[in-house]
Amino acid sequence: MARNSTRENIITAADRLFYERGFENSSFADVAQLVGISRGNFYYHFKTKDEILDAVIRRRIEERARMLDAWVDTSQSPKESIAQFIRILLMNEEKIRRYGCPVGSLFAELAKLNHPAEGGAREVFNLFRIWLRRRFEEMGKGQASDRLALHLLARSQGVAMLARAYPTEPFLEREAEELLAWLETVAEG
């Protein structure tokens, strides 16, 4: 209802601002203004800024978990599921060039701030790590699966970082292609 709606709207706006401007650099007033509500109303739903952050992180985890589940359902093979993961880079190319990877940039900021929610941000990494590991296991990679999962995660993070540093160059597409090629060699080996 309206109750849920406003709360959800706040989380949505905060999610966007935390991504585009960073957590510390986004104020209550900024979020309230983007939602179009008063500060008083804001505090009715969230007492502290950290509460919003927690809600944002929880939602991000839920959304991504749903997305990953859907990929497993619609993909013909674990390899195809992993290819879907790599293609996030291409689907979100525009935003990554501007703001980097939402997962990595939030984690990096919170880690630098020594913020208590750092662990929550790490959970998003964990979600992908565990999901990827399982896919590699299904591909028959056994003990190497976790290593492969972390490797792919790291590559993705690096691509996102460099894509932000050089947003006008065709770097991201090229690296995404290389990652897909890498996936093929892994599947064959």
Added chain:
Amino acid sequence: MARNSTRENIITAADRLFYERGFENSSFADVAQLVGISRGNFYYHFKTKDEILDAVIRRRIEERARMLDAWVDTSQSPKESIAQFIRILLMNEEKIRRYGCPVGSLFAELAKLNHPAEGGAREVFNLFRIWLRRRFEEMGKGQASDRLALHLLARSQGVAMLARAYPTEPFLEREAEELLAWLETVAEG
């Protein structure tokens, strides 16, 4: 003497704090306290916070340029120079696990803040990019050299990010080994 020394001390302290806590999260008072001087004295040397940031970035560029030059001098081959670059990850392992890559984390923060010094932070990337490209050219990689340089930069950034996310796992060493192995295949191909 005392005058130069204080200014240099400020830059050193700011460099460290910007790395460990981030730029926005480091205050005038923090830096002054670390140096052991008053805030007023601080203002005598640097009128604005951005001035310190510029000085820090300039020093980082100089230091790294010197380091890269030294590698070229002491290495038997361009391949060995590039291997040196990869080994930064291992030499700075402890700090990377705690605070990430100084180049990447500062750039990411400034980019998110839309800070004017973002360009300066990007220059550090450029320094490595151009240096690596030249080394690959010397290895006879021709047109592919820039692509290889960016690829290696991205891999390094990703490794640093994941190493911070999972600081207790032996991930960094493993990936550094993989990068050195990759360098071998590039040299052969």
Added chain:
DNA sequence: GCCGGATTAGGTCATGTGTCCTAATTTTGA
């Protein structure tokens, strides 16, 4: 001693979080 750079202690000002309050307005449930 004098002068000027170096340094200090102090204050100003803007901003952002968090608290509290009041008064509408809307929604819900008996």
Added chain:
DNA sequence: TCAAAATTAGGACACATGACCTAATCCGGC
């Protein structure tokens, strides 16, 4: 339907913090 509960608006204010500024003092060389 009607009263209670939930929601919204709006503002006042305490409090902390941090960037930025000023006046006074220190101190070494001439």
